[in-house]
Amino acid sequence: MEQITIHNLPFKPFVTSDKIAKTNAFLAKRIAEDLGPDEEPVFVGILNGSFMFVSDFIRNYPHPCHVSFVKLSSYKSLDSTGVIKKLIGINEDLTNKTVIILEDIIDTGTTLEEIYRIFNEQNLKQLKIATLFFKPEAYKKELPIDYVGLEIEDKFIVGYGLDFDGLGRNLPDVYQIDK
Numbered sequence: 263m264e265q266i267t268i269h270n271l272p273f274k275p276f277v278t279s280d281k282i283a284k285t286n287a288f289l290a291k292r293i294a295e296d297l298g299p300d301e302e303p304v305f306v307g308i309l310n311g312s313f314m315f316v317s318d319f320i321r322n323y324p325h326p327c328h329v330s331f332v333k334l335s336s337y338k339s340l341d342s343t344g345v346i347k348k349l350i351g352i353n354e355d356l357t358n359k360t361v362i363i364l365e366d367i368i369d370t371g372t373t374l375e376e377i378y379r380i381f382n383e384q385n386l387k388q389l390k391i392a393t394l395f396f397k398p399e400a401y402k403k404e405l406p407i408d409y410v411g412l413e414i415e416d417k418f419i420v421g422y423g424l425d426f427d428g429l430g431r432n433l434p435d436v437y438q439i440d441k
């Protein structure tokens with residue numbers, strides 16, 4: 263693998279598609295062992311970045327399961343200055359279901375906090391979080407992350423679903439900013 267340029271910035275090879283495949287298999291195995299064969303979890307991918315991770319992860323999951331995707335949209339409420347996030351895409355009843363959130367990356371934890379807030383309003387049986395990449399130095403929240411694929415340093419990455427200003431999601435390998 264060689265250095266690449268996206269929007270005029272250099273990126274260097276960081277995690278190969280082979281290593282990602284092995285990490286997916288490891289995550290699926292651990293989650294399957296914890297949940298057992300009878301749980302029928304609902305895996306929920308957070309769009310856009312997680313689409314590749316979810317499609318590969320789910321193929322490694324050995325037991326019956328459901329898969330769904332949601333997107334967080336920001337909107338300004340009329341009566342406040344804050345930006346409130348809303349989930350688009352969940353239209354099934356999750357009452358008493360085991361929901362496993364699948365994130366491509368957890369960085370500051372801001373997105374995760376929104377996810378927790380929204381899913382905790384539903385009467386789930388349990389909510390667990392799995393992420394392919396995690397940046398421990400950047401993480402600012404106390405919320406538990408149940409399953410981490412790879413811990414990485416606090417530098418911007420791109421590829422395997424993750425974009426840099428819209429580009430790079432199609433790359434099979436992951437690259438790290440090189441500066």
Ligand SMILES: O=P(O)(O)OC[C@H]1O[C@H](OP(=O)(O)OP(=O)(O)O)[C@H](O)[C@@H]1O
Pocket residue numbers: 308309310311312365366367368369370371372373374424425
């Ligand atoms: O922990 P945080 O600092 O909140 O960062 C993590 C979030 O950032 C990325 O999504 P992004 O908002 O870039 O949207 P995208 O998935 O559509 O690229 C990623 O997919 C996570 O959802």
Ligand SMILES: Nc1nc2[nH]cnc2c(=O)[nH]1
Pocket residue numbers: 367368369370417418419420421424425426
């Ligand atoms: N593409 C990309 N999106 C992010 N969102 C939060 N951290 C990152 C990162 O390192 N890369």
